[in-house]
Amino acid sequence: MRNSSKLLPLGVFAALTLAWHAAVVSSEQRLLPTPWEVVLGIAELAQRGLLIKYVVASLFRVTWGFAVAALLAIPFGLFLGWYRRGEAAVNPFLQILRPISPLAWIPISILWFGVGDGAAIYLIFLASFLPLAVTAMNAGRNVLDVHLNAGRNFGLSQTQLILRVLYPSVLPQLIVGLRITLGIAWLVVVAAEMIAVNSGLGFLIVDARNAGNRYDLVVAGMLMIGLIGLLLDAGMRSLANLKILRWGRAASS
């Protein structure tokens, strides 16, 4: 049972790769590199020392933009959800900013930070801040009155109420929000690197095309983006599990 559930996706993966190969080989025009050419492309990037360098560059920007956004947006959002009048005041403003694609901020971020890491990190920060703030705001508002009242009834101070009732109440929602937002940040870093910097996986894709139509390297870059995105998501998911385990332990101590 367990084996077959792992075998099925592997089989589909192999079949699609074969179909890709067959389609490229049988067609007259070369619209895509073959899977093997992509593998060779990745090997070439690794050999030239670019693979690690670009992956690290992209992860560096995502980490900074995402971490700063999380540190600012979560307390901000929780505060708004906690003090409902604050939410009523700020929410319309957030809702206007929300539909603006982070990519629309590219000109302004370049104007403010110049071409370079600063602009790319700022874009990721922007892309992460609003979803995180809205998630935290909703999570803060969804804390049940019965739980807050029970906490007060047992004589908790305001600080204890935040640590022992608010924080555990909002944590599950926050972790889901962090996971989704990290996915968004990873999408945005690629776009930011296409325009604002000259390193990273996004830059690799644009550069490989501009410098001699190396579509094997373009697809190699895309594949790396997909793989790392998958790893990031898996990491966030295991973090969610860890946190739940930690509650269990804290509760029984």
Place this chain on the structure above:
Amino acid sequence: MGPRRLELTLDHCVSYPASNSTKLCVSGVNKTFRRDGKSVHVLEDIDLTVREGEFVCILGPSGCGKSTLLNIVGGFTTATSGRVEIDGEPVRGPDPRRIFVFQERGVFPWLTVEGNISFGLFKLPKHERERRVSHYVHMVGLKGFEQSYPHELSGGMKQRLEVARALAVNPDMLFLDEPFGALDSITRLLMRGELLRIWQAERKTILFVTHDIDESVQLADRVVVMSARPATIRTIIDIDIPHPRELSSRRYLELRDGLLDEIGLAHKV
């Protein structure tokens, strides 16, 4: 502030002087909510005295304001006018000496049974905390479920867990707001028996809000019957049957029928 002087002379807590056994005194309490620019008068001139160790049910139709009264006594809401005193002191807010039991959704889902029961015991040393947790786990029949989370428990077990969490801090009053309303009728009957057993063992003063006439006759020393909004106290009925109560005894049926009449319900379905 002219009327204030007049109010004092009519003060329930003063005109029936607090004897040693008076636990709670509610005097001239009014509550008006402002909602969408309209004001809703919920409670009107409520006077009530509850003795130490007494089990009092507040009975009234749904939405009449009996929960509001309980919230005022519990310190979660303030009265628009009037006085609420417990042990001769005005109520200024929620207090660990008086625990409010909500319906079963009041337990903390992120804590185990043990974590929930010890929630209010953070000021006690570890061994005392453990002693109380095991005592109350046993008392409410949750032995073997110490490490379970609320979502792994039935509705009745969650309700008992919340009662255990309340009792663990050794309060001298319990406020229960339709605590068994969400349970099936069999579990509800069992829970009433358990609550009475706990009350007889621990002798807490209990204020129990319900809209269930049978429940009030089974549990209470006295039943406070409230009218529809704005709620006033229509009457207070003494339930003079010793525990355990025979549910088909003549006196039980008399008292129940009396309450049915008082609330204005027919004796037929």
